[in-house]
Amino acid sequence: MKLTGFNKVAVIEMGCTDYHFALYDDDIQAGDDVLVTNNVNLLKVKEVITREEARERYSKDITAEVKCKVDLSAYETRVENRKKAEKLRKEMDKKIAEMDEMNKYVLYAEKNPELAKMLEEYRELV
Numbered sequence: 001m002k003l004t005g006f007n008k009v010a011v012i013e014m015g016c017t018d019y020h021f022a023l024y025d026d027d028i029q030a031g032d033d034v035l036v037t038n039n040v041n042l043l044k045v046k047e048v049i050t051r052e053e054a055r056e057r058y059s060k061d062i063t064a065e066v067k068c069k070v071d072l073s074a075y076e077t078r079v080e081n082r083k084k085a086e087k088l089r090k091e092m093d094k095k096i097a098e099m100d101e102m103n104k105y106v107l108y109a110e111k112n113p114e115l116a117k118m119l120e121e122y123r124e125l126v
Contacts, residue, residue, distance in 0.1 A: 002061040009054040010066050011047045012036065020058045022065040023048060035067040042070055 006022040012034070013019075021036050028034060030047045045066075054062065109116040 001063060003063060003065055006062075006065070007051060009049050009051060009062065010034065010036075010045045011049060011054075012043045013046045014039075014043065018046065018057075019064075020054050020062050022062050024065065025069065028066060028069050033070045033072055035070060037064045037067060039064075 003022040006024050008023040008026065010021045010023045010028060011018050012021060028045060028048065030045050032045045033042050034045055036043060049057075105115070105119050105122075109119040
């Protein structure tokens with residue numbers, strides 16, 4: 001059924017084909033993630049055009065619409081924070097491993113004078 005009452009059209013690429021969806025929400029822009037009728041996948045708006053531009057590009061009636069914009073910013077922030085935390089944890093683990101290695105030599109050097117001299121010489125070299 002032909003849709004009416006909209007002024008803008010969302011162009012969404014699916015596969016290698018551009019599809020046109022009636023756009024009732026003026027806040028939706030190119031790059032936004034949206035849900036559309038007759039599709040369960042999250043889609044990205046390629047561009048927003050006027051009804052006149054849509055008529056020039058697409059000869060058929062527009063029979064599907066954008067249901068809503070999906071705000072993924074909180075999710076994307078959580079994912080980014082997880083990545084940063086994992087990277088930081090790996091860096092901390094590396095530092096701790098380095099410290100553990102040196103502390104091992106210090107601990108044994110306290111019990112072995114020969115090792116203590118070697119450790120002192122090592123520290124002078126590095």
